[in-house]
Amino acid sequence: xxxxxxxxxxxxxxxxxxxxxxxxxxxxxxxxxxxxxxxxxxxxxxxxxxxxxxxxxxxxxxxxxxxxxxxxxxxxxxxxxxxxxxxxxxxxxxxxxxxxxxxxxxxxxxxxxxxxxxxxxxxxxxxxxxxxxxxxxxxxxxxxxxxxxxxxxxxxxxxxxxxxxxxxxxxxxxxxxxxxxxxxxxxxxxxxxxxxxxxxxxxxxxxxxxxxxxxxxxxxxxxxxxxxxxxxxxxxxxxxxxxxxxxxxxxxxxxxxxxxxxxxxxxxxxxxxxxxxxxxxxxxxxxxxxxxxxxxxxxxxxxxxxxxxxxxxxxxxxxxxxxx
Amino acid sequence: xxxxxxxxxxxxxxxxxxxxxxxxxxxxxxxxxxxxxxxxxxxxxxxxxxxxxxxxxxxxxxxxxxxxxxxxxxxxxxxxxxxxxxxxxxxxxxxxxxxxxxxxxxxxxxxxxxxxxxxxxxxxxxxxxxxxxxxxxxxxxxxxxxxxxxxxxxxxxxxxxxxxxxxxxxxxxxxxxxxxxxxxxxxxxxxxxxxxxxxxxxxxxxxxxxxxxxxxxxxxxxxxxxxxxxxxxxxxxxxxxxxxxxxxxxxxxxxx
Ligand SMILES: Cc1cc2nc3c(=O)[nH]c(=O)nc-3n(C[C@H](O)[C@H](O)[C@H](O)COP(=O)(O)OP(=O)(O)OC[C@H]3O[C@@H](n4cnc5c(N)ncnc54)[C@H](O)[C@@H]3O)c2cc1C
Numbered sequence: 373x374x375x376x377x378x379x380x381x382x383x384x385x386x387x388x389x390x391x392x393x394x395x396x397x398x399x400x401x402x403x404x405x406x407x408x409x410x411x412x413x414x415x416x417x418x419x420x421x422x423x424x425x426x427x428x429x430x431x432x433x434x435x436x437x438x439x440x441x442x443x444x445x446x447x448x449x450x451x452x453x454x455x456x457x458x459x460x461x462x463x464x465x466x467x468x469x470x471x472x473x474x475x476x477x478x479x480x481x482x483x484x485x486x487x488x489x490x491x492x493x494x495x496x497x498x499x500x501x502x503x504x505x506x507x508x509x510x511x512x513x514x515x516x517x518x519x520x521x522x523x524x525x526x527x528x529x530x531x532x533x534x535x536x537x538x539x540x541x542x543x544x545x546x547x548x549x550x551x552x553x554x555x556x557x558x559x560x561x562x563x564x565x566x567x568x569x570x571x572x573x574x575x576x577x578x579x580x581x582x583x584x585x586x587x588x589x590x591x592x593x594x595x596x597x598x599x600x601x602x603x604x605x606x607x608x609x610x611x612x613x614x615x616x617x618x619x620x621x622x623x624x625x626x627x628x629x630x631x632x633x634x635x636x637x638x639x640x641x642x643x644x645x646x647x648x649x650x651x652x653x654x655x656x657x658x659x660x661x662x663x664x665x666x667x668x669x670x671x672x673x674x675x676x677x678x679x680x681x682x683x684x685x686x687x688x689x690x691x692x693x694x695x696x
Numbered sequence: 697x698x699x700x701x702x703x704x705x706x707x708x709x710x711x712x713x714x715x716x717x718x719x720x721x722x723x724x725x726x727x728x729x730x731x732x733x734x735x736x737x738x739x740x741x742x743x744x745x746x747x748x749x750x751x752x753x754x755x756x757x758x759x760x761x762x763x764x765x766x767x768x769x770x771x772x773x774x775x776x777x778x779x780x781x782x783x784x785x786x787x788x789x790x791x792x793x794x795x796x797x798x799x800x801x802x803x804x805x806x807x808x809x810x811x812x813x814x815x816x817x818x819x820x821x822x823x824x825x826x827x828x829x830x831x832x833x834x835x836x837x838x839x840x841x842x843x844x845x846x847x848x849x850x851x852x853x854x855x856x857x858x859x860x861x862x863x864x865x866x867x868x869x870x871x872x873x874x875x876x877x878x879x880x881x882x883x884x885x886x887x888x889x890x891x892x893x894x895x896x897x898x899x900x901x902x903x904x905x906x907x908x909x910x911x912x913x914x915x916x917x918x919x920x921x922x923x924x925x926x927x928x929x930x931x932x933x934x935x936x937x938x939x940x941x942x943x944x945x946x947x948x949x950x951x952x
Binding site: 383384443444445446447450470471472474475476477478479480481482483486487488489490491503506507508509510511512513514515516517518519520521557558559560561562563564572574578602610613614619620621623626627634635645652655656657658664669670671672673674675676677678679682683684685686687690691694695 | 707709710713715718720789790793812815816817818819820821822823824825827828829832833834835836837839849851852853854855856857858859860861862863864867872873874912913914915916917918919920921924925926927928929930931934935937938939941942943944945946949951952
């Protein structure tokens with residue numbers, strides 16, 4: 373019996389749903405292969421998240437707790453992950469594919485001499501390794517990939533798997549962590565912007581995304597109003613994050629966030645492949661665009677051809693009515 | 697400041713893609729400089745213009761990659777090293793990282809920069825792998841760079857906001873293409889690029905063992921993405937179609 377380890381990401385005081393999705397999947401494949409599934413939480417307050425993780429079936433939960441993990445910095449995180457790998461000795465170590473993961477995955481693989489497949493949309497165990505599907509070429513096609521070896525790292529796109537609860541009485545193991553100040557190669561000077569009370573796009577059930585068609589404050593107000601009646605997160609195309617209209621952390625696409633909400637409403641977005649790469653896995657896609665030939669209509673379940681300034685007000689009114 | 701920028705030639709993802717018998721057919725005429733690498737080159741040039749120094753690009757690839765190198769030189773890079781391969785190898789990020797680490801092992805520089813990922817594989821691993829192999833402090837996904845008394849100040853995009861990171865040099869950084877608009881080479885740049893030195897080195901001369909070049913991961917084949925079912929398009933009076941779709945989201949799609 374070998375171990376599949378799952379990394380539990382914490383963001384803004386909450387467990388990231390995407391890492392519980394990964395844990396749910398690992399539980400399933402571990403059981404069918406006769407392996408054990410374990411989880412690790414690395415955070416300033418790691419132990420406070422243990423109960424939330426127990427629901428998803430890990431047989432052992434490692435915690436690494438230290439104030440240094442308050443903000444993301446790659447050096448301490450790498451040190452902690454390397455120590456966890458030495459303790460747990462997993463043959464597969466699975467992560468949710470977040471910006472934090474992207475910052476360390478390659479370095480951890482190099483450090484541990486491990487094989488690594490990033491940003492996969494699914495993976496399974498095979499003899500001597502794993503096989504995985506990875507969207508490539510701006511997510512236009514899928515590559516069937518394999519990683520072999522006795523240590524394999526994998527990161528999984530959010531929304532790839534459903535959450536499956538299966539409470540266990542996991543053993544909790546705290547791993548000691550000491551960081552020498554001299555180990556801190558890079559220093560964090562400041563956090564410039566944090567989304568704070570806005571809805572985390574990776575976790576949002578619904579997302580309203582604005583593109584260049586949203587030209588002014590009136591348009592932005594309509595976006596905010598629609599998001600608010602839907603309790604949705606607000607996202608944006610690069611055209612608008614680049615123009616400084618929306619915070620760069622709200623950018624959706626190949627360079628931005630990869631999201632998979634139940635409902636994605638693209639407003640005034642043309643549907644360039646780099647944008648679609650980040651949202652095509654949404655369950656239901658609505659597009660509002662005045663150009664009937666906009667490529668976004670090719671991926672939309674419901675395409676509204678029209679001027680967003682004329683379409684959004686009655687759309688918002690109707691949703692309000694339905695919600696009441 | 698001495699900058700090394702690693703660049704890669706990739707297929708243009710905007711070109712039509714074809715899959716035949718599980719293999720990806722790539723049009724050799726549609727190979728381009730990876731967009732993220734172009735941003736890394738641009739940013740190095742801007743910092744050089746501000747603080748002086750030198751920008752050298754490094755490219756691993758077949759003879760064809762010389763076009764990509766030429767492009768970076770035409771943008772304004774001072775010189776280039778081309779680590780020549782046959783182009784038929786199935787290297788993964790780990791193989792590239794080990795080649796680069798070997799190459800940089802005995803070099804002196806302030807900043808090693810790379811694109812945050814390559815547009816064809818979208819892996820985003822090489823930068824932090826090289827940094828780890830060379831034991832360099834690093835940051836990924838930079839959206840802004842400043843240089844200051846032997847330090848690199850990096851603005852990076854994190855999960856919930858932007859972070860300001862200070863790196864002592866030498867260091868490594870991977871660049872997002874959100875940080876700048878890479879310049880388009882002008883005629884003068886293109887002419888000048890022809891006279892700039894390109895150091896051609898054979899991969900074999902780096903003395904890597906077969907083991908170090910052997911990839912740990914492999915692509916077994918490609919397939920079409922499962923397409924989305926074609927949806928419904930609504931045209932007509934904005935009021936009417938807006939209400940109709942809102943209703944359908946409730947009754948048909950069940951997402952309200
Ligand atoms: C390497 C690389 C990475 C990239 N990464 C990303 C990424 O992560 N995310 C991303 O989004 N982009 C990314 N891009 C940019 C991408 O190619 C597009 O340029 C961008 O997505 C366009 O944004 P847009 O759709 O808002 O704007 P546009 O393409 O300008 O489209 C605006 C749309 O609004 C419609 N419109 C205008 N007025 C109205 C109105 N009144 N009512 C209704 N519709 C209206 C127009 O018909 C048009 O279709 C990347 C590009 C590159 C090269």
